[in-house]
Amino acid sequence: MLVLGIHTLTHDTCAALVENGRLIFAVEEERLRGVKHTEAFPELAIQACLRFRNITMKDIDAVAVSYDPVKIIRDKIFGHHSSYLPDSMPRLSADLLFANRLAGYEQEIRQTMNYDGDIYFCHHHTAHFASSYLVSRFDESALFSIDGCGDFESAMIGFGQKNSVSVFDDYCIRYPQSLGFLYTTMTGHLGFLRNCDEGKVMGLAPYGNPATFDSLFEDIVTLKPEGRFDINMDYFLYQYRKNVGFSKKLEDAAGPQRIPGSQITQRHRDLAAAVQLWTEKVMLHVCNYLHDRTQCPNLSMAGGVSLNCVANGRILAETPFKRIFIQPAANDAGTAIGAALYYYYSRETGAPRHPIDHAYLGNAYRDEEIEAILNGKGLRYTLPRNLTEQLAGFMKDGRIIGWFSGRMEIGPRALGNRSILTAPFPAEMKDILNSKVKHREPFRPFAPIVRLDECGDYFEFDHESPYMLLAYRVRDERVQDVPAITHVDGTARVQTVTRDQNNEIYELISEFKRQTGVGVILNTSFNVMGQPIVETPEIAIDCFMGTQMDYLVFNNRYLVEKQ
Structure with missing residues (x-):
């Protein structure tokens, strides 16, 4: 059975292909359009899915969509506005137009995709549950989905067993009560882009003192x-108007909104620290209850808020859960995966599951394609026999490498196939990368990649973190070895790797350790601020030429040196 999953109508649109329960391909539309967090229908992503399997839409048994339009219409129009009218009148007209589109969206999908097969609309948070648990290695797991708003719900818990997931119907945090909207609204108040720059707030938070805003939060x-938890809606306006986040009451208490691009003051740092701390408090509160209720040592998480690796690290350290799994596209893009998997296993109830062990689910480019592109651009390249040894030496000497190899990662983190790589030292490397390569704010940290078998040697936890979604404290005695990946609070957003997951990166780390004695390399996404991670060799070359990277590597074979 071939099931095509799609996430559409909102940010981070995506398509995924599941064959007989196995996730075989997934890609975000943003990577193919070059527009970060695009809301465009995932037409290019769907085409990529079909190309990968060499099929057409006629071969697809079902299309699974990651939301329930009937529920949205019922809860948005009759539920939400019945509670908030007349104050919500400014957004009622927009919501009515959206509801009218939803009512005919199945037909719109059929026409857009030229498809006359089965279309299934999956409950949003169920799709989140399925996207994580059904590709995990757990036989059973507690489930936690938390985001801004999906099907007018913002947080749900449940349980997974064998190849099924279930929602605890007696627990639901409903919009506008939303930890995700609290965080994204504060992101906007701090002068960053909502539904885009929440990671900047997480990175800024350790520079601040959350106690400054204790009474406010x-x-x-x-x-x-x-x-359960409540959000005091007196501080917000998004329940009344689209694209308006906070009220005058919040500005009176927290100060005026920061103008984008203006100086970041200590007040901004303190506010970031406060919203981050209270996000952690809420997530710990929910997870402790979830463990008490399920008595299960395993936790599968999804939803945009579960991209908060600092909160995730605290859940691992401070709750009774022993093992945590968060799939790489934990945001809404991943619901395309979850909707397809849920559809398949709800019909093939006895079918075996197929866990994933890596995030490399997108396009790859053949050597002959790489050569043609390099030759067409007139770029000189070599094919060194000892490339891994050379690259380790370059990094040891402070050189910066653009790395493009194998299949594209799914999710917002670059995990070693579309990465910028260098040494985790000296400390100044962080500033060099931020200013000369990434062109981004100086406070933002960088992540390490470490072999899983050596994770505990450098960090205070050795739990696997293959998707860079857990923050660990760097061991005190190792900070001097890896200062460029050690954030101001002594933590790092860790990616672990095994030989089976990514042999090329594993070998590169091993060779770097042989030359330097340090078994960690610095990894950041192959892009510049405001752009998606590079998807094609052409875009990779443009990014390389427009920054101060020193070398560009394709397919662990072709080496281009900056002239």
Whole structure:
């Protein structure tokens, strides 16, 4: 059975292909359009899925869509506005237009995709659950989905067993109560882009003192029994108007909104620290209740808020859960995966599961394609026999490498196939990368890649973190070895790797250790600020030529030196 999963109508649109329960391809539309977090229908992503399997839409048994239009219409129009009218009148007209489109969206999909087969609309948070648990190695797991708003719900919990997932119907945090919207609204207040720059707030937070805004957030967030929480809506306006986040009450308490691009003051740092701390408090509160309820040592997480690796690291360290799995596209893009998997296993109830062990699910480019592109651009290249040894030496000497090899990663993190790589030292390397390569804010940290078998030698946890979604404290005695990946609070957003997951990167780390004594390399996404991670060799070359990277490597074979 071939099931095509799609996430559409909102940010991070995506398509994924599942064959007999196995996830074989997935790609975000942004990578193919070159527009970060695009809301465009995932037409290019769908075409890529079909090309990968050499099929047409006539070969697809079902299309699974990661939301429930009936539920959205019911809850958005009749539920939400019945509670907030007349104050919500400014967004009612837009919501009515959206509801009208949803009512006919199945037909719109059929016409757009030229498809007359089965179309299944999957409950949004169920798709999140399925996207994580059904590709994990757990036989059973507690489930936690938390985001801004999906099907007018913002947080749900449940349980997974064998090849099924179930929602705990007695627990639901409903929009506009939303930890995700709290975080993204504060992101906008801090002068960053909503639904885009939340990671910047997480990176800025360790520079601040959350106690400055303790009384404010004690009034905004209330932790309640049984893992529930409330958000004080007096501080916000998004429940009334689209694209308007906070009220005058918030500005009176937190200060005026920062103008994008203006100086970041200590007040901004303190505010970032406060929203990050209270996000962690809420997530710990829910997870402790979820463990009490399920008594299961395993936790599968999804939803945009679960990209917060600092909160995830605290969940691992401070709750009774022993093992955590968060799939690489934990944001809404991943619901394309979850919707397809849920459809398949709800019909093939006895079918075996197929866990994933890596995120390399997108396009790859053949050597002959690479050669043709390099020759067409007139770029000189070599094919060194000892490339791994050379690259380790380059990094040891402070050189910066653009690395493009194998299949594209799914999810917002570059995990070693579309990466910029260098040494985790000296400390100044962080500033060099931020200013001369990434062209981004100086406070933003960089991530390490470490072999899983040596993770505990450098960090205070050795739990696998293949998708860079757990933050660990760097061991005190190792900070001097890896200062460029050690954030100001002594933590790092760790990616672990095994030989089976990515042999090329594993060998590069091993050779770098042989030459330097340090078994960690610095990894950041192959892009510049505001752009998606590079998807094609042409875009990789443009990015390489427009920055101060020193070398460009294709397919662990072709070496281009900056002239």
